[in-house]
Amino acid sequence: MSDLWFKLMALEFRIRDRLRPRIDIVKEVGLKPGFKVLDFGCGPGGYVPPVSELIGEDGRLYALDVMPVAIEMAKNLVANRKLTNVETILSDSKTGLPDGSLDVVLLYDVFHDLENQNIVLKELHRVLRPEGTLSFSDHHMNEAEIISKITNQGLFHLLRKEKHTYTFTKTQ
16 A cells, blocks of 8 residues: 555545544443553554543553554654553564553454454464453454454454444453
8 A cells, every 4th residue: 555545545534533533432442541452553543542541641552553654643643642651563463562461452444454364363362461352343344254254263252242343352
C-alpha cells in the first residue's frame, strides 16, 4: 500500500470516527484503568485516544502497525494530544512484548489483510495473560469466517459477541 493511499484511507477513517466514535466500540471491551493493551494494526490511531483515556495513566497502550506512515501518524496523534501512556511499535507480527504481559488485544479491521494470520494469532496468544482477551472486529468477514479463523488453531475460544465486536479468550 502506498503512503498516499494510506493517507487517503486515514482521512476516510477520520470522517468515520466523527460519525461513529471509536469510544462506542472500545467500551464493549471492558477496559479498566491500569490495563495493558495492544492495538494490533493501529493504522492512523483512531482507537488510540479513547483507549488511552479508558486505561488511564497507570495503563499502557502499544500501537502496532506494519506501515511506517501509520506509525508516524500515530506518533503525531500521541504528541499532539500529549498522551503519556502510549508506545508505538513498527512490525508486521512480532510485538517484542514479554509473554503474558497484556490484558487485552484489539484486532480491528486488519485481520483479512494479514499475510500470515496464524503467526499473528500465535503471537497474540503468547503476549496475552491467561485471563486476557482478544477483541476482534473485521467488517470484511462474516461471523462464521471470524469464529472459524480465530478458533481453528485451538488458541482462542469465543466468549461473547457484542454489537460491534467479538470477544475471545485464550484456551489454556
